[in-house]
Amino acid sequence: MKIVQLSKNDRSGGAARAAYRLHQGLQLVGQHSVMVVESRTSDDPSVVTFEKPMDGLELVRRGLRQVRIAQDANRYRRSRPKGYEEFSDDRSAYASAVLDQIPACDVINLHWIPGFVDYRTFFKRMTRSTPIVWTLHDLNPLTGGCHYSLGCDRYLAHCGTCPQLGSDKPKDLSHEIWERKRRVFSRAPPSTLHFVAPSRWLGGEMRRSPILGRFGVDVIPYGLDVEEFAPRHRGSVRDLLGIPRDARVLLFVAEEVGNERKGFTCLVKALAQCAGKIPNLMLLSVGRNRPAVPIDIPWRHLGSVDNDRFLSMVYSAADLFAICSLQDNLPNTVLEAIACGIPVVGHAVGGIPDMIRNGVNGLTVPVADVEALGAAIADVLRDTARCAEMGANARRIAVEEYSLELQGRRYSELYATLVEPGGPYRDGHLQQE
Template sequence: MRPPKVVHLSTYDVAGGAARAAYRLHDGLRRAGVDSSMFVREARTSDGSVIRFEPTTTFCKRAERRIRREQIERKLRPAIPPDNDKVEPFRTDRSEYGTDILSKLPPYDILNLHWIADFVDYTSFFGAFSKNTRIVWTLHDMNAFTGGCHYDLGCGRYLGECGDCPQLAAAGPNDLSHEIWARKKSLFDQLSDGQIHFATPSTWLAQEVQRSPILGRFPVSVIPYGLDLTEFSPRDVGSAREVFGIPPKAKVILFVADGLPLFRKGFEVLVRALEHIRSWLPDLHLVTVGHNSPDLGHHIPHSYLGHINSDRLLSNIYSAADLLVIPSLQDNLPNTVLESMACGTPAVGFEVGGIPDMIHHCQTGLLVPPGEAGALGAAMLELLQNPERRLELGANCRQYALNHFSLEAQADRYCHLYTDILGERAIG
């Protein structure tokens, strides 16, 4: 039996954590001999197996896209609050592209969706598939089953019908979040249980899917992300610090996030935690990686290294650190923790979301209660003052990554899932 032809549908190929995870899966499948390609709205790689969506350019199609775009913006503009670090990105289920994506999709046996916001129009897209179409949807956050947020920050309204959204400026019982939630519910109610199989990287996100009134009846599998463990591996600490200008004798804490600062990523809590411990560690040094240089508000030595795409450079940064801190208030399976573990650098973080799937307390790092800056600071201090224990946890991290987070293991799990799904279709 020939391997299945798989098309990964994603808004981006490598821009952002979800896209990078999707591309890594695609790469792992190709290495395993699977006929895999990506179909994306925006491509930043030169990989020939990544196909960029080209919208139809006829006058009618361009006019149709403009009308749809203006309709979407009229709904979003009054609802979205001004720039606010404490508000999560909010995205509608609608897109200007309508059915145009369907006409451009490459042939496939399995269509594997990923992060599709601002690309796929739910009603046009899902409403067009026959009952024989088989879709795997790898979820990277909560957006598929909420009224627009990617993380609900604990509000729980998606368990009802959304509405009165704390992330919207124009909120009420029938606000935009309720409207989007109701559209998704109506749409997915029309699909059979076997048409979509959800895959989540973390146990936490699988449980949220199962609780969802929109998606709870569909099957879901937990398949962790995978990494190239030759790219992400321990490097020489001294050389790595020299390359990035990090003091050789410093106690180095690393914080990595695509969007800096982002309230959900917990940077404000980290700043308070550092205040608790800086008097105990005169040689403390913070390294941050991300799109924007964060404001610490005090005089802890700090190196901001910018946004970095290179896996090899990232592996050197992880290796240069004594520990990674992951103070997220809600998260799925952050790539940063996987990458740090693969490089033999233990992590300290809050016991939220999928983080406990990676940080096993006192084995691959330390977990503390969510949002508690004092506990976070104490855990960082404990490891920074105990180099022997830190080395032991680092060795455990590397071994755990080798056992659980390789590209090969992830590709094998997905191949089994694809085969099972196609077998069910043949029987049906």
């Protein structure tokens, strides 16, 4: 079976890495997977970069589309509060150009596509010819632009008066985007599009969505290479990183450490409460932009780490991993930590409880409960035998439940239901319902 993975990037950002890992997993189980991206980070020959049409007329049209999209966003340049992540339009300046470069295939698997795939032109044309599976990596396909709602539930109605735009108008840009998405998907027969949610939380949110709730959804967790992410010799790794062998190391990893949604501030407050209870406590962090916050314990910040083998060494240097997200899907960092045999303490939000089994491979606490987070960190780090047992359980769970091969087989089974005799796309064409 030939599958095209359509993603904005192949390695830059958590969603892109998750998409690329699926691509690898499918290849491992014998599928012909090709990845088409707007921009490529890897040198993988099976990843194809979209070529922007450069003829004069198309350049003019693309420029005009870019201006229109930018003008709509710029209306909120001054009102938009700081601290929020990207806000994405459903439109793309490429319009239908992406469609013309998708190779012939049995299934198209969409991933994180804002700014790359234009909803209206793509779904109007492609749902009639090729089965489409869409792996959700956040809430954006369900909303009027945000990727995480952070307590706002307007996307369950019609968006508008958007707090992430700083808007007090019911029919603002978020409402316009939400309505365009609703119109696009209201015209698509349910059999033309199938969704995959990596976490039970995101699957539940999709089922509640007025935009996408009538389409089918399966929960298939992310996978990762459990040989690449595997326990390394802790003492040797600590020597390499200049970390004392007798330290009790707590690790925090995020693409952007200062991203408010990732909850580093909660971790700092928790550490202030528990630091005196844990001898030789040290904080180790990975990600862009070390925050300028006071921490009264030794703190080593490594910056961004792009090499998976070196990243597995960083995980292996830790005794415990902290995931403090205020809202999240199925964070890659948790999978990476447990694959390296590191127990996890974190907030019980989104898909995090799918991976952390309380008392087995870590502990979860209520979101933003700083006292509970600090107590959980202290409980695990002060009990070395319990910490080691949780770490062994973490590795076992990762190998049994989150390997690339298992993810590849699960997706292959889903794809087969769409193209097999009796499926909605038998004989290569959508069968009328």
